[in-house]
Each structure stands twice: as C-alpha cells, then as structure tokens.
Amino acid sequence: MSKPFPDGAAAEDQTGRFVVQPNGRPRPLSPHMQIWRWHVTMAASILFRVTIGAASVGAILITAWLGAIAFGPDAHAAATDFLSSPLGLLIGFGLTVVLFSFFLNGTRHTINDTGNGLTPKTSNVLSWISVIGPVVLAVAFWAALMGASA
Structure with a gap:
C-alpha cells in the first residue's frame, strides 16, 4: 500500500x-x-442532509398544490389525482419519512446541545434511532392512515 x-x-x-x-x-x-472507518453517526449526519434536500422538493410540491387550489376546481382535481396516484403516494410516504427524520434528528441534536448523549455508546444509540426510526414511524403512520380510510 x-x-x-x-x-x-x-x-x-x-x-x-x-x-x-x-x-x-x-x-x-x-x-x-x-x-x-464508516460509522452510524456518519450515516445519520449524511441522511439528515439528504432529508433537507427532500424537504425542499416537498415544499415545491406543497406550493404547486396550493397553486392548483388557487387556479380552480379543475386544477385542484388534477393535483389531487396526481397525489392519490401510486407515485404521489410514494412521494407522500417519502415526505413522511422526512418529517419524522427532522423530528428525531432535531431531538438528537437538542440532546447533544445540552451536553448529553455525547459518549460513543449513547451517540450510537441516538444515531441508530434517527436512521431507522423515521422509516418505522412512517410505516406505522401510513398503516394507521390506510386503516382509518378503509
């Protein structure tokens, strides 16, 4: 070498x-x-930065949806059709993961800002929660959402 x-x-x-x-x-x-060497705290940091970009895409979609409402019933129906399509539902699920990622990573950073959770063991646990937790919470949320609409 x-x-x-x-x-x-x-x-x-x-x-x-x-x-x-x-x-x-x-x-x-x-x-x-x-x-x-690769570590879960690095993954948590990188994924959090990725969610910031995804949240920007979500903001554009919300703005487009609000614009569709302003342009009348036909535009709103087209936006609603897109959002209820499989692609729209997948995007909605992804944005739900982003929302829970912001919540869990914000909590992790708040704990760290108080001077707690900085030991390697605690940092690893908090990082694993912020990496896996958003997907688990989003699946639970969408399962409850789909169960309520049935």
Whole structure:
C-alpha cells in the first residue's frame, strides 16, 4: 500500500493540514474516507442532509398544490389525482419519512446541545434511532392512515 502523502509532507506543510502520528506517518488533520472507518453517526449526519434536500422538493410540491387550489376546481382535481396516484403516494410516504427524520434528528441534536448523549455508546444509540426510526414511524403512520380510510 502506498503512503497517502510523500515523506516529509507533514514536516513541510505550512497550512496545518497534516499531523505526524506517533508511528511517524503523516496523516491529514481532518480524516477523510480512506482513513476514517464508516460509522452510524456518519450515516445519520449524511441522511439528515439528504432529508433537507427532500424537504425542499416537498415544499415545491406543497406550493404547486396550493397553486392548483388557487387556479380552480379543475386544477385542484388534477393535483389531487396526481397525489392519490401510486407515485404521489410514494412521494407522500417519502415526505413522511422526512418529517419524522427532522423530528428525531432535531431531538438528537437538542440532546447533544445540552451536553448529553455525547459518549460513543449513547451517540450510537441516538444515531441508530434517527436512521431507522423515521422509516418505522412512517410505516406505522401510513398503516394507521390506510386503516382509518378503509
């Protein structure tokens, strides 16, 4: 395996981006994916950022739906037909996952902001809850929603 940096890179670095480990190998001060192992806290962080983009798409859809209401009954009927189609229901389910993700990740961040939940074990548990919890809650919500409409 080749070294990620040429010999002496840390010694010659004037930017402070590298550090020499105790074994003498230069490493970047901020680890990247080739050095840092994958972890659930990383997944929780990345998924939370993805949900922000999905929420933006949801905001556009809600704006379009409100616009359809403003344009009259025919436009509203077309929007309602789309939202009740399989694709519309899938989008609705995805936006429900986004909503629960915001709730659970916001709770996780609030706990962390108080100085709690920062140990590796607690951080892992909170991260797993924020990764898996939105899907579980969305399935339960839609099951109750479909059961109520039957």
